Amino acid sequence: MIVLGLETSCDETAAAVLDGGRKVLASVVASQDDIHGPYGGVVPELASRRHLEVVVPVLRRALDTAGTRLGDLDGIAVTQGPGLVGSLLVGCSVAKALAYVGRTPLVGVNHLEGHIYACFLTEPSPAYPFLALVVSGGHTALYLAPERGRYGRIGATRDDAAGEAFDKVAKLLGLGYPGGPIIERVARSGDPAAIKFPTAQMTDGAPDFSFSGIKTAVSLHVKRRAPLSETDVADVAASFQATVVKMLVRKTVRAARQLGVKRLVLTGGVAANTALRTALQAECGERGWEPFIPSRALCTDNAAMIAAAGHDRLQAGQRTPLTMNAIPDLALA
Ligand code: KG4
Ligand code: ZN
Numbered sequence: 081m082i083v084l085g086l087e088t089s090c091d092e093t094a095a096a097v098l099d100g101g102r103k104v105l106a107s108v109v110a111s112q113d114d115i116h117g118p119y120g121g122v123v124p125e126l127a128s129r130r131h132l133e134v135v136v137p138v139l140r141r142a143l144d145t146a147g148t149r150l151g152d153l154d155g156i157a158v159t160q161g162p163g164l165v166g167s168l169l170v171g172c173s174v175a176k177a178l179a180y181v182g183r184t185p186l187v188g189v190n191h192l193e194g195h196i197y198a199c200f201l202t203e204p205s206p207a208y209p210f211l212a213l214v215v216s217g218g219h220t221a222l223y224l225a226p227e228r229g230r231y232g233r234i235g236a237t238r239d240d241a242a243g244e245a246f247d248k249v250a251k252l253l254g255l256g257y258p259g260g261p262i263i264e265r266v267a268r269s270g271d272p273a274a275i276k277f278p279t280a281q282m283t284d285g286a287p288d289f290s291f292s293g294i295k296t297a298v299s300l301h302v303k304r305r306a307p308l309s310e311t312d313v314a315d316v317a318a319s320f321q322a323t324v325v326k327m328l329v330r331k332t333v334r335a336a337r338q339l340g341v342k343r344l345v346l347t348g349g350v351a352a353n354t355a356l357r358t359a360l361q362a363e364c365g366e367r368g369w370e371p372f373i374p375s376r377a378l379c380t381d382n383a384a385m386i387a388a389a390g391h392d393r394l395q396a397g398q399r400t401p402l403t404m405n406a407i408p409d410l411a412l413a
Contacts, residue, residue, distance in 0.1 A: 081099075081100060081101065081154040081155060081391060081394065081395065082097065082098070082099055082105075082148060082152055082153055082154050082155075083097070083098050083101065083153070083154060083155040083156070083157055083387045083390055083391045083394065084096070084097055084139075084142070084143075084148075084153050084155070084156045084157070084178070084387065085097075085098065085157045085158070085189075085383035085384060085385075085386035085387025085388075085390060086135075086139070086156070086157070086158040086159065086171045086174060086175050086383055086386065087158075087159045087171060087191070087194070087381060087382065087383040087385075087386045088131045088135065088159065088163075088167050088168060088170045088171030089159045089161070089162070089163025089164065089167055089168055089171070089191045089381070090122060090127065090163050090164055090167060090217065090218065090381060091111070091112040091113070091116055091122045091127050091130075091167070091381075092109050092110065092111055092112065092380070092381040092382070093109075093110040093112070093130070093131050093134045093135055093138050093170075094107070094108060094109040094110070094138065094381060094382050094383035094386075095107075095108050095135075095138045095139045095141070095142035095143075095383050096108065096142055096382065096383035096384040096386070096387050097142055097143065097145075097146035097148050097387070098384060098387040098388060098391060100391070101200075101387070101388050101391025101392055101395070102200060102201060102388065102391075104201060104384045105145070105146035105147070105148065106141075106142040106143070106144075106145035106146035106148075107142070107377075107382055107383060107384040108138050108141045108142045108145065108383075109377075109380075109381070109382050109383070110134045110138050112126075112127060112130050113257065113258060115127075115130055116257060117256060117257045119257070120247070120250075120251040120256075120257050121247060121251070121257060122164070122217075124164045124166055124167070125166065127164060127166070127167045128164070128166030128167050128169070128170060131167055131170035131171070132170055135170055135171070135174055136174075139174065142383070150178065150181075150182055150184075151182065153178075153182060153184050154184070154185070154394075155184060155185045155186070155187065155390065155391065155394040156175050156178055156179050156184050156185070156186050156187070156390075157175075157186075157187050157188075157189050157386050157387050157389065157390020157391065157393075157394070158171050158172055158174075158175035158186070158187075158188060158189065158386070158390075159171055159172075159188075159189055159190075159191045159194065159386050160172060160188030160189060160190065160400070160404065160406060160407055160410060161188075161190065161191065161406055161407035161408055161409065161410030162190075162191055162192070162218065162219075162407070162408055162409055162410045162411075163191055163218070163406075163408060164408065165406055165408040168406035168407075168408065169406045172188070172404065172405065172406045176402050176404070179402065180402055185394055185399055186399065186400050186401075186402065186404070187390045187393045187394050187398055187399060187400050188400040188404050189386045189389045189390045189393070190389075190410055190411075190412050191386075191410075192214050192219060192221070192223075192412040193229075193231070193389045193412055194385040194386040194388075194389050195214050195216065195347045195348045195379075195385060196212045196214065196223065196225065196231075196345060196347060196389075197385045197386075197388040197389040197392075198347050198374035198378040198379060198382075198384075198385040198388075199212075199345045199347060199372045199373075199374050200388055201374065201378055201384055201385065201388055202372070202373075202374045202375060202378065204372075205372065206343045206345060206370065206372045207343065208225055208226060208227050208228065209224060209225060209226045209227070209341055209343070210224075210225050210341060210343035210344065210345050210372070211223070211224055211225075211234070211332070211335060211336045211339060211341045211343070211344055211345070212224075212225060212231075212344075212345035212346075212347060213328065213332045213344070213345070213346050213347070213348075213351075213360075214347055214348045215241070215242045215243065215328060215346070215347075215348040215349075215350040215351055215356075216241060216242075216243050216348035216349045216350060216381075217241060217243035217244055217247065217258070217260075217349055217350075218241055218243070218244070219236075219237075219241050219348065220236065220237040220241045220242045220243075220289050220291075220328075220348075220350075221233055221234075221235065221236035221237070221412075222234040222235045222236070222287060222331070222332060222335050223412065223413060224339060224341065225345075228392065229392065229393065229396070231412050231413040232413050233412065233413040234287055234335050234339070235286060235287030235288045235289065235331065235335060236288060236289065237288065237289040237290060237291060238282075238288050238289070238290045239290050239291060239292040240290075240291040240292055240295060241291070242289070242291055242324055242328060242350045243259075243260055243348070243349050243350045244291070245291035245294065245295050245324060246258075246259040246260040246263050246321075246324070246350065247259035247260065248295055249263060249295060249298050249316075249317075249320050250262050250263050252298060252299055252302050253266075253302065253308070253313050253316060253317065255313075255317075260349060260350060260352070260353060261352070263317045263320065263321055264321065264353055264354065264355070266313060266314050266317040266318075267314065267317040267318040267320075267321045267355070268314075268318075269311075269314045270311070270313075270314030270315040270316070270317050270318030270319070271314075271315050271318055271319070272318040272319055272321065272322035273319070273322070274315035274316075274318065274319050275301060275315060275316060275319040276319075277294050277297045277298065277301075277319055277320060277323040278293050278294060278297055278323075279294075279323060279326060279327050279330075280293050280294070280327060287331050287334065287335040287338075288331075289327060289328070289331060291324065291327075294320065294323055294324065294327075298316060298320055301316060302316065321353070321355055322355065324356075325353070325355045325356045325359050326359075328350075328356060328360075329356070329359045329360055329363055332344065332360065333363050333367075336369070342367075342368070342369040342370060343369065343370045343372065344360060344364055344369060344370070344371050344372065345372045345373075346360050346371065346372070346373045346379075347373075347374055347378075347379055348379060349379060349380045349381065350379075351373060351374070351379040352376040352379045352380055357373050360373070361373070
């Protein structure tokens with residue numbers, strides 16, 4: 081089954097062609113960092129306008145690279161939500177038009193299921209059940225996947241997503257956008273033990289996350305110590321990163337232990353972070369658990385993961401009618 085995937089939920093315009101839901105024939109991702117950079121965050125209006133401009137060239141490039149024509153497609157998978165409504169609409173409209181013209185089966189995919197499916201595009205891929213930490217710019221949540229296509233939400237952030245915290249802290253430090261990769265780079269020359277930032281504890285013991293406290297702590301620290309030297313900035317970046325990693329890993333391990341699950345999936349844009357990848361791998365190693373962490377390119381937004389998730393849904397006979405619409409707050413569980 082040859083499936084086209086389209087992803088336009090936020091600030092990446094992406095198209096991919098997969099064979100059999102696992103073999104990536106082409107995966108094209110057009111980043112919009114250049115237009116959002118000056119604002120230190122995604123500007124929804126600019127994002128949807130850029131999607132409109134580049135979606136057809138991106139789609140063409142994916143089809144050309146895969147050596148596939150529209151008539152060869154057995155299915156089309158598109159991100160239906162969650163995401164920015166104006167951005168989602170571009171992908172959904174293109175997918176619907178292609179499905180209508182080619183009479184091609186269409187399926188709407190949840191972006192978060194897409195992130196989880198990135199782990200099936202890397203060998204070895206996990207058996208069920210597994211616990212997935214999805215950690216991106218818009219979401220930070222733990223999902224238990226007992227079987228294919230079923231997810232239970234175990235915990236989630238009560239305020240900011242982890243990626244959002246990286247982006248905001250980078251902005252506070254005057255480092256630019258997107259914050260995650262820049263903080264990671266700057267942190268390399270800093271001391272992760274230099275500053276003790278608070279780790280959030282849920283008073284009710286829930287496996288939820290919170291990143292607003294550390295964001296405020298960084299903001300206060302930066303104001304108190306201004307002007308910061310290059311070393312100070314590196315120390316703040318390294319200490320912030322280490323604290324966020326500690327919070328994410330600790331909650332994930334605790335939830336896995338309580339659930340009795342020994343397979344952990346780490347995915348989403350923040351999963352590209354080396355400190356996080358290494359820490360989760362180490363925890364799994366100590367306990368004899370199996371970590372499944374997609375390559376960095378598959379962790380950040382892409383359309384291969386959407387095509388993979390869509391492939392399995394199409395194969396199970398699922399179809400989304402052409403009356404479908406973007407759902408900005410689409411839930412996974
Ligand atoms: O999954 P993603 O590409 O888009 C969303 O669905 O949100 O995640 C983007 C987020 C951004 O907040 C970005 O700063 C963060 O992932 N990110 C990172 C790294 N690379 C991207 N955070 C920490 N370290 C990184 N290396
Ligand atoms: Zn994402």
